[in-house]
Amino acid sequence: MTSNTQSIGIVGAGIMGRLLALELKWQGHTVTLFDRNDRDGRGSCSWTGAGMIAPYCELEAAERMITELGVYSAQRWPKLIKKFAEPVFYHSRGSLVVAHPNDRNELERLRRRVIDNAPRPDIMEEVDGARLGELEPELAGRFPQGLFFPFEQHMANRDLLRAMGKTLETEGVKFVTGFTTQTISSGEISDGHSTHTFDRVIDCRGMGAKSDLPELRGVRGELFYLHAPEVNLSRPVRLMHPRYSIYIVPRPNNEYVVGATAIESDDDRNVTVRSSLELLSAAYTVHTGFAEARVKEASVACRPAFPDNHPRIHTADGLIRVNGLYRHGFLIAPALSEFIASYIQTGAIPEKGKTLFREA
Amino acid sequence: MWKLADKELTNRLIQGTAQYPSPEILCESIRASGAEVVTIALRRQSPKDKAGARFWELIRGLGVHVLPNTAGCRTVKEAVTTAQMARDLFGTSWIKLEVIGDDYTLQPDTTALVEAARILVKDGFEVLPYTTEDLIVAQCLVDAGCRVVMPWGAYIGSAQGLTNKFALMTLRKRLPDTTLIVDAGLGKPSEAAHAMELGYDGVLVNTAIALAKDPVSMARAFGDAVRAGRAAYEAGLITPREMAAPSTPTIGQPFWHSERRE
Numbered sequence A: 001m002t003s004n005t006q007s008i009g010i011v012g013a014g015i016m017g018r019l020l021a022l023e024l025k026w027q028g029h030t031v032t033l034f035d036r037n038d039r040d041g042r043g044s045c046s047w048t049g050a051g052m053i054a055p056y057c058e059l060e061a062a063e064r065m066i067t068e069l070g071v072y073s074a075q076r077w078p079k080l081i082k083k084f085a086e087p088v089f090y091h092s093r094g095s096l097v098v099a100h101p102n103d104r105n106e107l108e109r110l111r112r113r114v115i116d117n118a119p120r121p122d123i124m125e126e127v128d129g130a131r132l133g134e135l136e137p138e139l140a141g142r143f144p145q146g147l148f149f150p151f152e153q154h155m156a157n158r159d160l161l162r163a164m165g166k167t168l169e170t171e172g173v174k175f176v177t178g179f180t181t182q183t184i185s186s187g188e189i190s191d192g193h194s195t196h197t198f199d200r201v202i203d204c205r206g207m208g209a210k211s212d213l214p215e216l217r218g219v220r221g222e223l224f225y226l227h228a229p230e231v232n233l234s235r236p237v238r239l240m241h242p243r244y245s246i247y248i249v250p251r252p253n254n255e256y257v258v259g260a261t262a263i264e265s266d267d268d269r270n271v272t273v274r275s276s277l278e279l280l281s282a283a284y285t286v287h288t289g290f291a292e293a294r295v296k297e298a299s300v301a302c303r304p305a306f307p308d309n310h311p312r313i314h315t316a317d318g319l320i321r322v323n324g325l326y327r328h329g330f331l332i333a334p335a336l337s338e339f340i341a342s343y344i345q346t347g348a349i350p351e352k353g354k355t356l357f358r359e360a
Numbered sequence B: 001m002w003k004l005a006d007k008e009l010t011n012r013l014i015q016g017t018a019q020y021p022s023p024e025i026l027c028e029s030i031r032a033s034g035a036e037v038v039t040i041a042l043r044r045q046s047p048k049d050k051a052g053a054r055f056w057e058l059i060r061g062l063g064v065h066v067l068p069n070t071a072g073c074r075t076v077k078e079a080v081t082t083a084q085m086a087r088d089l090f091g092t093s094w095i096k097l098e099v100i101g102d103d104y105t106l107q108p109d110t111t112a113l114v115e116a117a118r119i120l121v122k123d124g125f126e127v128l129p130y131t132t133e134d135l136i137v138a139q140c141l142v143d144a145g146c147r148v149v150m151p152w153g154a155y156i157g158s159a160q161g162l163t164n165k166f167a168l169m170t171l172r173k174r175l176p177d178t179t180l181i182v183d184a185g186l187g188k189p190s191e192a193a194h195a196m197e198l199g200y201d202g203v204l205v206n207t208a209i210a211l212a213k214d215p216v217s218m219a220r221a222f223g224d225a226v227r228a229g230r231a232a233y234e235a236g237l238i239t240p241r242e243m244a245a246p247s248t249p250t251i252g253q254p255f256w257h258s259e260r261r262e
């Protein structure tokens, strides 16, 4: 099944399913995308995600492999976004990492991890209070030191999902919403009423694939959308703390995403008071202007993860499953979708992604 | 062989399970250190719905004893409720009792700790309390029915080592029949070895392994250090000598030469 045009059915329209649908469409395949939810992606993990493309900051907890996939994806994002039918709030202004004086060892730990794992020295700049004030004037005098990662990016994930939804339409991808898949098998997708057949099926259901992927687990993440007229930050700011590390990611019009918790749990019910206290008080210590901010939304999702917290691409005849994007969906999806598209096109596992593939 | 409460164990390292880069690395670290007891926090994982079940299954798959803890609890009531949930969930009456009095340092609230220990012991729990190095508090915990007491080396996660070695030695001397575990604050394997040389029955380590550049190798190093420290303790350490002033004439030097200076 490596002829040049195939009919492909994709289940799951989060970041992974959407990007893959477009990528395969651009390669000339006939693509149908299914999701149980709506066109905008509500209810997906991607709807909640903060939209940072931070291959180096993520070294705080992730391994080098994620950084490599992220660096590769970060090169692809601007080009992909240009091809979308609607604009996306997207910036590459880098990101800042700060810590309160007592917690400066947390900065030092990240600095060392980056030095140990990063390909080039220029990806991280150690900044003092003055330089920090140049980068983010409203943080002047608040922190004596920090780290600046000039090549990191951020985007509004919900803009992105919407723009991709629109692009799917203009590119002629059939997008079936409100379709809750019951069974997925080689070449077949069924919701219990109707069965659709394809040359190949791709399962991108995230946590929705749990029953078919016994090793998949959820890592609960909670975050807030705040409208803070008194806060003006132009790039993501991370606060390192021994327990309550947070990030603040700008959106247009003085809106900010403040996140996120990481709890070993499949529970995706409402945000808890404890998490709210932690996230919001940490945000307040970064900028007191958050005191008068309006809470627009508290959002929760479980990040789909395998035991090693690395993504996997399972391949079998007529069926591919991509999952385990964990806390890196936006960061790594462009790399994964390119690997999968290349695999479908050539039948060969691409060298760059070979550790991710598992053949049945 | 040694005994932690009623369990026969060979390894004297107890490992925490938080902050690892991934569950897989956590599991490999536990295999590398040989730890037979691991602590698990359940406070935030919606235990009633078994929402964190996948994570626990991975750890259970290692065949280790699970020591649930009440991390994050700030009051007697919270700690007692959490302990009861843990008993239902993990089917063990062991509980590592933490009642936190200060949010930044995670210093235990020792007054509440003793009270919670009393309640839980009465309720049939095997209570392993996380406490400071204070002798009187430790004595109260023993009086409350704790067979194991776990004083800190330093603040949780601080990697400061044994900041009050003298008090830890006092505890060991004064509570010879209590199982004593140094819990929290260890940053280096040498510090773990040191605690074992003082005659402690075991050590509990989390952050120093989880956040190491290579957690698996660090786990192995801690396992080795704990074994070395214990072996040294059992072998009988010699008493350090005061070598500043020679006690006998140094060979080749006339004896009045050294005497004259006194």
Ligand SMILES: Cc1cc2nc3c(=O)[nH]c(=O)nc-3n(C[C@H](O)[C@H](O)[C@H](O)COP(=O)(O)OP(=O)(O)OC[C@H]3O[C@@H](n4cnc5c(N)ncnc54)[C@H](O)[C@@H]3O)c2cc1C
Pocket: A011, A012, A013, A014, A015, A016, A017, A034, A035, A036, A037, A041, A043, A044, A045, A046, A047, A048, A049, A050, A051, A052, A053, A179, A180, A181, A182, A204, A205, A206, A207, A208, A209, A220, A221, A222, A223, A259, A260, A261, A300, A301, A302, A303, A304, A323, A324, A325, A326, A327, A328, A329, A330, A331, A332
């Ligand atoms: C709080 C938080 C913050 C995050 N921040 C970032 C960040 O800054 N940067 C980053 O890179 N990553 C971040 N992430 C991670 C990122 O959001 C995820 O890795 C990513 O969204 C996973 O994408 P996915 O497409 O695999 O899954 P999902 O987005 O969950 O998509 C799966 C889709 O499948 C559909 N589906 C499931 N089951 C069925 C079924 N039976 N039938 C039909 N459809 C079905 C769902 O409706 C959903 O639309 C964050 C995650 C969280 C929770």
